[in-house]
Amino acid sequence: MDIEQFRKAGYQAIDRICDYYYSLNDKPVVAQVEPGYLRRALPESAPEQGEPWSAVLSDYEKLIVPGLTHWQHPSFFAYFPTASTFEGMLGDLLSSSTANPGFNWLASPACTELESVVMDWAARMFGLDRTFHNESKVGGGVIQTTASDSALTAIVAARTRYLEQHPGTPLEALVIYVTTQTHSFGKKAGLVLGLRVRALEVRAEDHWALRGETLGAAVEEDHRKGLHPFILIATVGTTSSGAVDHVADVGATIKEKFPSLWLHVDAAWAGVTLACPELRETAQLAGINEYADSLCVNFHKWGLTNFDASAFWVRDRNLLINALDITPEYLRTKHGDEGTVIDYRNWHLSLGRRFRSLKLWFVLRGFGVEGFQAYIRRCISLNNSFADYIRASAIFELITPPSFALSVFRLRPDASTSESASLDELNALNRAFVAAAQTQHGILLTQTDIDNVLCVRFAVGAARTEVGHIENACKLLEEVGMHCLAGKKVGTSA
Amino acid sequence: MDIEQFRKAGYQAIDRICDYYYSLNDKPVVAQVEPGYLRRALPESAPEQGEPWSAVLSDYEKLIVPGLTHWQHPSFFAYFPTASTFEGMLGDLLSSSTANPGFNWLASPACTELESVVMDWAARMFGLDRTFHNESKVGGGVIQTTASDSALTAIVAARTRYLEQHPGTPLEALVIYVTTQTHSFGKKAGLVLGLRVRALEVRAEDHWALRGETLGAAVEEDHRKGLHPFILIATVGTTSSGAVDHVADVGATIKEKFPSLWLHVDAAWAGVTLACPELRETAQLAGINEYADSLCVNFHKWGLTNFDASAFWVRDRNLLINALDITPEYLRTKHGDEGTVIDYRNWHLSLGRRFRSLKLWFVLRGFGVEGFQAYIRRCISLNNSFADYIRASAIFELITPPSFALSVFRLRPDASTSESASLDELNALNRAFVAAAQTQHGILLTQTDIDNVLCVRFAVGAARTEVGHIENACKLLEEVGMHCLAGKKVGTSA
The missing domain is CATH 3.40.640.10 (Type I PLP-dependent aspartate aminotransferase-like (Major domain))
Known part of the structure; x- marks a missing residue:
C-alpha cells in the first residue's frame, strides 16, 4: 500500500468507525456466533500474493464485526468498562504511525x-x-x-x-x-x-x-x-x-x-x-x-x-x-x-x-478535568438510579451497597418465601437468571461469587450509556427475573 | 468530540500521517531536542475545560514530532527495526475503535x-x-x-x-x-x-x-x-x-x-x-x-x-x-x-x-507470503552490500560475518598499524566514532560489546530503505571514520 492508497484506506477506516458508532445501539451487545465460526470462514493459510485493501476491509465488516462483543455498547454492563473514545483512538493511531x-x-x-x-x-x-x-x-x-x-x-x-x-x-x-x-x-x-x-x-x-x-x-x-x-x-x-x-x-x-x-x-x-x-x-x-x-x-x-x-x-x-x-x-x-x-x-x-502517553494527553486535553469529572459523576448517577430500582424491586435485592458505578444484586423469591430458600437454591436460581439474561441480546452483565453467594454485577461506564439504557435494562431484567421465578418455585416446594 | 467531529479529525490525522511519510526522508533521524524540552513547553496541569482538536493536533506537530527519533526513517540502522506499515496502522486503528x-x-x-x-x-x-x-x-x-x-x-x-x-x-x-x-x-x-x-x-x-x-x-x-x-x-x-x-x-x-x-x-x-x-x-x-x-x-x-x-x-x-x-x-x-x-x-x-491479531491479519493479506519474503530478502541484500563495503574498506573491519540483515564492524587504523593498537585504544576509538556518527543527523546506528570488543552495529530493516541510503551511510561513516582516525593517532604513538 503506498501513501495515497493509505490516504484512501485511512479515510475508509475512519468512515467505518463512524458507521460503527452510529449503529452501535442497534447491534446485539454479544456476538451472535458459535465457537469455530471464523476458522470455518477463513482459508487455512495466508495468501501467496497480496490482496487489495477493499477485500480485507470487506472481510473485516463481514466476518470480524459480527464476532465482536461490543464493549462500547451503551447496554454493556458486564465486567468493567473498557474505555474507547475518539480522542483515545486518534492518540493510538498517531502513536502507531511512528512506532x-x-x-x-x-x-x-x-x-x-x-x-x-x-x-x-x-x-x-x-x-x-x-x-x-x-x-x-x-x-x-x-x-x-x-x-x-x-x-x-x-x-x-x-x-x-x-x-x-x-x-x-x-x-x-x-x-x-x-x-x-x-x-x-x-x-x-x-x-x-x-x-x-x-x-x-x-x-x-x-x-x-x-x-x-x-x-x-x-x-x-x-x-x-x-x-x-x-x-x-x-x-x-x-x-x-x-x-x-x-x-x-x-x-x-x-x-x-x-x-x-x-x-x-x-x-x-x-x-x-x-x-x-x-x-x-x-x-x-x-x-x-x-x-x-x-x-x-x-x-x-x-x-x-x-x-x-x-x-x-x-x-x-x-x-x-x-x-x-x-x-x-x-x-x-x-x-x-x-x-x-x-x-x-x-x-x-x-x-x-x-x-501510550499520547492518547492520555489527547483525552485529558479533549475532555479537560471538568469533562472527565462530569463523565465519572454521570456514570455514578446512572448506577444510583439502577440501585434505586433494585431497592424498590420485589424480586431483586442488593447484596452490598452500590459502589461508585457498580451494583451487585441477586434475584430472590418474594419476601415472604425468601427465607425458606437455601443458599444452594438461591445460587442455582441466580446462575439460571444470569444465563437467561445473557441470551437476551440487548444487554450484557456477568456474575460473581461473594463468600459463596452467587451475585449479579451491573457495572456502568460505557461512554454512551444514557438513562434510557438503564431503564431498558431494568425492564429486561425484571422480565427475565419473573420468568426464572415462575419456572423455578425456589423455596416454595413445601 | 462527536462522531462527525471525529470523522473530520480522523481524516486530518490520516493526512498528517501521509505528510509524515512523504517528508520522513528529509527529517533528521534523531530528535534534535535536549532533555526537558517538552516539560518546559507544556503547562503544569491538564486544562480545566476541554480544548478543540485543532489545538491538540497543532501541538502534536509542533511539540511531539520534533521530539521523535524516527524509527521508520530509511537511514535508521540502530538497535533493531521496529515495523510500521500502513496495513499495521489500519489494524491498530480498527482494533482501538472497538476496545x-x-x-x-x-x-x-x-x-x-x-x-x-x-x-x-x-x-x-x-x-x-x-x-x-x-x-x-x-x-x-x-x-x-x-x-x-x-x-x-x-x-x-x-x-x-x-x-x-x-x-x-x-x-x-x-x-x-x-x-x-x-x-x-x-x-x-x-x-x-x-x-x-x-x-x-x-x-x-x-x-x-x-x-x-x-x-x-x-x-x-x-x-x-x-x-x-x-x-x-x-x-x-x-x-x-x-x-x-x-x-x-x-x-x-x-x-x-x-x-x-x-x-x-x-x-x-x-x-x-x-x-x-x-x-x-x-x-x-x-x-x-x-x-x-x-x-x-x-x-x-x-x-x-x-x-x-x-x-x-x-x-x-x-x-x-x-x-x-x-x-x-x-x-x-x-x-x-x-x-x-x-x-x-x-x-x-x-x-x-x-x-492484536487484526493488524497481523491485515499485514499477511496485504503483503501476501511472497511480499513478506521479498521484503526480508531485500533487507538481507541491502545488508550484504553494506558488508561488502566494510570488507573492501581500508578503515573498517567486520567483527563477525554479517548475519541476516545485521553487520557488526569497527573502525581500525590502517592495516599496517592496527596490530600495535591495544584493545583499550581501539575501544576508545570506536566509542568516539559512534558518538561522532550519532551527531550526524542523517543516520542512526548503535554500539555493542562483544567479549570486551566495542563494536558498531548496522541493522537494516526500515521498510523504505533503498540502496541509495546504504551508499549514503557508507559515505558518511567513511568521512566520520577518517576524521576520528586523523584526530586520534591510535597505536601510532611510537
Missing part, C-alpha cells in the same frame, strides 16, 4: 517526556501527593500495559527491597497478601513469581473491606510460622463488589508495626473517581498519600482512554530501578549514563513499549 | 478466533511443525506484547513443569540458562522472578553460537553443585551480533541427557527469515521443529507489523494453562467451562489484551 518503542530517552525523547508530564497531570487531577509526581524526582509515574503488570512490578520491587532488608530469607517463606476480594491477578502473580499468596478474610459487615486489625493479626500469625509477608495488595473498588479497603487504617498498621511490608493500592477500576474532590474520601486519597508505596489506576477501564493505559505511581523510583535495571552496552546512551533523563525500560518488566 | 480486551472467548469471539487462525497462518508461513499450530489442539500460538513477555511466560511454564517433576527443589537452586550473547531480557527475567541466571560462555570461533557440548558440561557442573537448570533460552539472531545458536545440537543434548530442561528459542528479530525456504537451515527450523518447547518471533521488529505483535508458540499448550490458569467466578463462561474454546488469558501473564 517508537520508547524504552529509553534517546530511542524517542517525546515518548519519555510526554509520559513523564502527562502522568504528572494525572497525579494532580487525582490529588496525589507531590512525592508521586515525576517532577519530584523522588517517586514518579509510568504507564504500564495492565493492572496485572502494575501489580507484578510492585511485587518485584517489594520483594527486592524485602530481601535486601532481610538477606537470606528463602523465597519459599515470602508471602504476598491479598484479600479474598482482591482481583485474581493477585493469585496469578503468585503463580508467575512462584510465591505464596495469602488471601486475608474480610467480612460482610465491613462490606468486604480490609481493616488494619485483620492485617496485623495475620502478619503476627505468619511471623510465628516463620513466614515473611512482604507486600499487601489493597484495593479501592474490588472487581466482585466494589469493596474499598481501609487504606489509612491498614497503612497506619504497616507503618507502626511492619515497615518492611510494601503497600500497593490497586485502584484499577475506581481510582479515576479521585478526579472528583467529593469522592476522594471514599476513594481513600488520604491513606494513599500517606502510606501507599505504589498505586495503580487504569485509564483504559473507566478513564476514557483506550487500552493500554494502566497508570502506575511509586513513592520511590529508586526502588523500581534498583529492582529492574539491566543496562547492556547496546542500550547505553549518553543521557542515560549521565542520569539526566528517565529511561522507562527500568520502570517495568519488558523492554519495548508503545507511545 | 475489546479479548481475555476470554465470550469477551470477544472474533479476537480469540482470529488470533488462533492467524497464528496458524504464520506458523505455516514459517514451516513450523503442526504440533505448534492451534489447529492441532496440542500446542498453539498466542500474540504477546514483547519478547520479554514471551520469555517470561516460557520461564514460568518451564519452572512449573520442573517443580512438578522435581518437587521440593528450592527456588534458590533453580537456574535459567542463557548465553553471554543472549538479550538482556534473560538477566532481567532473573531479576523479575528472583531466580539465578547463568550465562554460558560461547566462543568467537563459533561466531558466538552455543553448542550442545557447552550446554552439557554446564548442566553437569551445576548438578554437581546441587543446582537445577530448568530452561535454556537459545537465540536465533542475537541482538549484539546476530549469532545463531545450534538449536538442533543443543536440542539433541537436552533430549538425550536432560529432558526436564525446557528449550525456549528466542528468534525475536531473525525468526521472520523462516518465511524464506532458503533461509530455514540458517534459521534453525529443523532444530526448532524437533526440539523447541517454545518459540518467539516478533512481527513488530522485522515483520512489517506494528508493535505489539510478539508471536509465541508452545509445543504443549497444557503446560502454559497449567502454570497460569486462575478462573474466578467473574471470569467463568459457558464455553470456557466446557473447554470448547481458547481462553487466551491463560496463555500469558496479564488478563487484559489488545485485539
